[in-house]
Amino acid sequence: MAHATDGVTFTPETSAGSSVLGVGGSGAGDVYATTSDRTATILHSSGDGSWTSVFAQPAGTAWGVWSSGPGDAYVIVSPTFSGDPDAFVLHSSADGGWTSESVAQQGSVLVSVWGSGPDDVYVGGWHPGAEGRTGDLFHSTGDGQWSRVDLPGNLYDVTCVWGRSATDVWIGAYDIDNGPTLLHGQ
Numbered sequence: 001m002a003h004a005t006d007g008v009t010f011t012p013e014t015s016a017g018s019s020v021l022g023v024g025g026s027g028a029g030d031v032y033a034t035t036s037d038r039t040a041t042i043l044h045s046s047g048d049g050s051w052t053s054v055f056a057q058p059a060g061t062a063w064g065v066w067s068s069g070p071g072d073a074y075v076i077v078s079p080t081f082s083g084d085p086d087a088f089v090l091h092s093s094a095d096g097g098w099t100s101e102s103v104a105q106q107g108s109v110l111v112s113v114w115g116s117g118p119d120d121v122y123v124g125g126w127h128p129g130a131e132g133r134t135g136d137l138f139h140s141t142g143d144g145q146w147s148r149v150d151l152p153g154n155l156y157d158v159t160c161v162w163g164r165s166a167t168d169v170w171i172g173a174y175d176i177d178n179g180p181t182l183l184h185g186q
Contacts, residue, residue, distance in 0.1 A: 013049050022064040022075075030070045034062035040077045042090070042098075055098050059084040063111055068118040071096075076110040076123055089113070089123055091144065103138045103146040110136075114161040116169075118142045122149070124158030124171065133157060135173050151183060 018035035025031035029047040032054075040062040042055040055062075060077045067073040071094035078087040087110040089101040103110070107128040115121035119142040126133040135155025138146040151158070153175040163169035163185075171183040 024065040024067055026067045026069045032065045032067060032073050034065050034075060036061060038080060042075055055090065064113040066113045066115055068115055072118050074113050074121055076113050078109045087125060101144050101146060105136060108136060112160045114163065116163055116166040120166045122161045124161045126157040131156065131176050137171060153178065153181060
């Protein structure tokens with residue numbers, strides 16, 4: 001067993017034999033994990049140490065996960081191999097189903113997801129562009145529709161999104177002209 005510096009003991013839990021790429025949830029009894037499995041697998045745990053597959057499809061990789069509350073989770077799925085579908089967002093429903101939501105960007109790859117609440121969710125990544133690729137940030141109000149967010153600079157990619165509220169959002173990106181860049185939306 002590994003020990004954190006604050007004395008908390010970590011206990012291994014089995015997650016279907018794949019590497020975990022993302023973990024998130026709304027609380028100790030509602031945790032999701034995404035895996036490196038080639039079937040875009042999403043696992044769920046109610047906090048008892050066991051994990052159940054709640055979604056899998058034949059192509060792509062499920063990367064990040066964010067949840068605003070029980071029954072409201074967002075997972076980003078991106079292509080793994082040439083020929084895989086463009087990236088999309090999976091949104092859970094209270095009945096345990098998942099709805100696929102397109103960001104409507106051909107060739108998209110999504111790598112980050114975050115929200116301040118069920119009506120304020122962001123996903124970031126890139127798509128093929130004139131300079132090799134072009135950075136993307138998309139926003140949803142929880143209605144299944146995603147709109148592009150205009151960002152300053154000449155972005156190659158958007159690699160991370162985080163914030164403290166709907167009016168305090170941070171974006172990590174790489175700007176072709178200026179290198180690694182942090183953008184702060186207030």
